Amino acid sequence: MNASTIRQIVIVGGGTAGWMTAALLSRALGEQVHIRLVESDEIGTVGVGESTIPSIRLINTFLGLDEDDLLRSVQGTIKLGIQFNDWHRLGASYLHAFGDIGLPLGLLPFHPYWLRSRQAPGAPDLWAYSLNARAIDAHRFARLERVGDTPLTGLRWAYHLDAGLYARYLRRHAAQRVERTEGKVVKVNLRASDGFIESVQLTSGEIISGELFVDCSGFRGLLIEDALKTGYEDWRQWLPCDRAVVAPSSRVEPLRPFTQANARPAGWQWRIPLQHRSGNGHVYCSRFMGDDEAAALLVRDIEGELLEQPRLLRFTSGMRRQSWNRNCVALGLAAGFMEPLESTSIHLIQSGVQRLLNLFPDRHCDAALVAEYNRQTRFEYERIRDFLILHYRATERRDTPFWQHCAQIDLPESLERKLALFRSGGRIVRDADELFAEPAWLQVMLGQGIAPASHHPLADALPQAQLDEFLSHIRTLLGRAVEGMPGHADFIARHCAAGGPAAVA
């Protein structure tokens, strides 16, 4: 350790971002760094963020969390994917199921073979080759890592969780390693020489100094924006929705192992099944729908009994021009926000912390490290943005002014290139380590009604009889695997019912 080594980190904010950052940093950095987290009960947290993607499970491994204990503590359920209803056209439905689809063969991935096969009348759809999709249809789940002793991978899962309980769970976990301060930050003090943050001041007058500051203060960006004036890139020309009304409702049966995203006249509505209730939200574009109408639609389409009156949230999809500025790194809503259509925000917190650890600085925050962090962050955000735009832009819906507007959205070049490759020859190119892999792009492009004109010519080299046998074998193996799984609700009751084992009959 030398004089430049960072010894004091201050995290402002105690929502999911603050406590996830505190838990991960304190685990990784150990005792060499003192971490202090400031949160304000008076301000509170955004209180949403209940649907996740499978990368969240890596946190458990890193922190040594037991999955059953976690699910029990956060009223959690299993998420195997997202069901999109009415997106391509009214009445049409498709899945973005996690995990692999089929098996690669020879030099090719699976999907060119499937594209060839689907020309035959009555050919099974793509989702017949996805274990996650088959388990979703059957409402079943088991912790299956492989399909028997075959090369087929097992299920990939994420969680639905109560956002407030999750932040509290991480807080409990980090409590011994992180100093927590309840208080409201009212002033941020900058160093005259270079504009680095020196300290934050609380209402009580207390001054908290640090060498590295993590801004997890939510949409406002107390440090990154209010103090450092970093600037925000507004992406509403691509992602026009800017409001959500949210409300919980009572639990409904069957307990779905998937999130629902149902398109609406000026946006879409989510349904997230938890053990004790369902989470609901209606995301919409305020240019095309008023708040009262949006709330009325939410309530009309809620399953079960409404438990609280709808609450309004405003947002602007986009990202901070620099997530890392001087000695301040913004994470969570302070860094940026894209609407929760593919449940990516919690993942972005996690990957931001991982990036920070990979590029961990000393007190000088070397400009090259900062620039690399910001480059990687931008790449990750922009690729997710493209994936979200796809859902709105590739649609046949023209039934409302909102959907007519979506059909006119200008595509970023990166997305235009991807779509052209798929439309002409069914090719999917994953850019570097972008978050969404080929199976995700494939499902959403097909689901949104994009039909490739042809498939990879190498797929024609396989004799028809061998192709038929290959495909039918996969379908049989997946069907048997799903038959052997318990129902999702049974799995939860047996392993992680929030009431504890005594509550299980």
Ligand code: FAD
């Ligand atoms: P917040 O929860 O707003 O926390 C901010 C913290 O900063 C609070 O503790 C507050 O007290 C503190 N603070 C603020 N100002 C001060 C101050 N002056 N002094 C001291 N403390 C202060 N993500 C997903 O991954 N999946 C989803 O399904 C999903 N759905 C969403 C739906 C909607 C409508 C929205 C808006 C977001 C959704 N998100 C989702 C995003 C997710 O909610 C956030 O990424 C996550 O909750 C992290 O929020 P946060 O911790 O950055 O901010």
